Amino acid sequence: ETGVTQTPRHLVMGMTNKKSLKCEQHLGHNAMYWYKQSAKKPLELMFVYSLEERVENNSVPSRFSPECPNSSHLFLHLHTLQPEDSALYLCASSPNGQGEETQYFGPGTRLLVL
Amino acid sequence: RKEVEQDPGPFNVPEGATVAFNCTYSNSASQSFFWYRQDCRKEPKLLMSVYSSGNEDGRFTAQLNRASQYISLLIRDSKLSDSATYLCVVGRSNYQLIWGAGTKLIIKP
Numbered sequence: 001e002t003g004v005t006q007t008p009r010h011l012v013m014g015m016t017n018k019k020s021l022k023c024e025q026h027l028g029h030n031a032m033y034w035y036k037q038s039a040k041k042p043l044e045l046m047f048v049y050s051l052e053e054r055v056e057n058n059s060v061p062s063r064f065s066p067e068c069p070n071s072s073h074l075f076l077h078l079h080t081l082q083p084e085d086s087a088l089y090l091c092a093s094s095p096n097g098q099g100e101e102t103q104y105f106g107p108g109t110r111l112l113v114l
Numbered sequence: 115r116k117e118v119e120q121d122p123g124p125f126n127v128p129e130g131a132t133v134a135f136n137c138t139y140s141n142s143a144s145q146s147f148f149w150y151r152q153d154c155r156k157e158p159k160l161l162m163s164v165y166s167s168g169n170e171d172g173r174f175t176a177q178l179n180r181a182s183q184y185i186s187l188l189i190r191d192s193k194l195s196d197s198a199t200y201l202c203v204v205g206r207s208n209y210q211l212i213w214g215a216g217t218k219l220i221i222k223p
Contacts (some may be wrong), residue, residue, distance in 0.1 A: 030211065041124070043158070043201075043213040055210050090157055099205030100146040105157035 023091030137202030146205030
């Protein structure tokens with residue numbers, strides 16, 4: 001299944017590094033999401049974009065910086081991360097961001113911060 | 115209190131048995147309800163939406179009880195391939211889905 005793709009699949013970075021996560025959706029959706037999933041915790045919504053405009057930002061530290069250049073692509077820029085930021089970062093999309101819509105997820109980027 | 119609560123399990127169930135999970139939510143204004151399934155080291159995928167009238171999809175039945183603010187998932191004739199974590203999800207408003215931490219199910223031969 002290639003509806004939502006994410007790269008890289010795995011990433012190890014030091015606390016002083018800068019890296020970016022990429023997400024691309026091929027479903028023609030208008031809404032895209034970044035989630036963080038830590039072990040044994042619920043998915044935490046980080047950012048939501050609708051038609052390339054950020055519509056939600058759930059108190060995420062500024063060391064995470066999203067970018068949505070068009071409705072098919074979403075980036076998450078990372079800098080000066082902390083070890084507690086190690087987690088699975090999931091990208092998702094949905095048709096229009098309505099609450100009753102199914103969200104389609106990418107495979108995730110498993111991030112380890114040393 | 116968490117907005118969406120689930121028993122983390124694991125539920126260890128023999129193949130062929132029936133198993134049921136509940137999930138409670140705290141916001142009475144919640145409008146949409148879902149069960150997602152997440153396999154080990156994979157992304158979540160929609161299992162089924164949950165409607166007020168209840169709905170069934172093959173061996174899976176979902177029910178919503180608005181008065182008591184819980185949703186349930188029933189799996190009949192469980193298969194080894196049903197082993198996964200089942201995530202309860204509640205839609206609070208546009209863009210906002212609130213996720214439970216999941217119930218782990220292990221089906222044993």
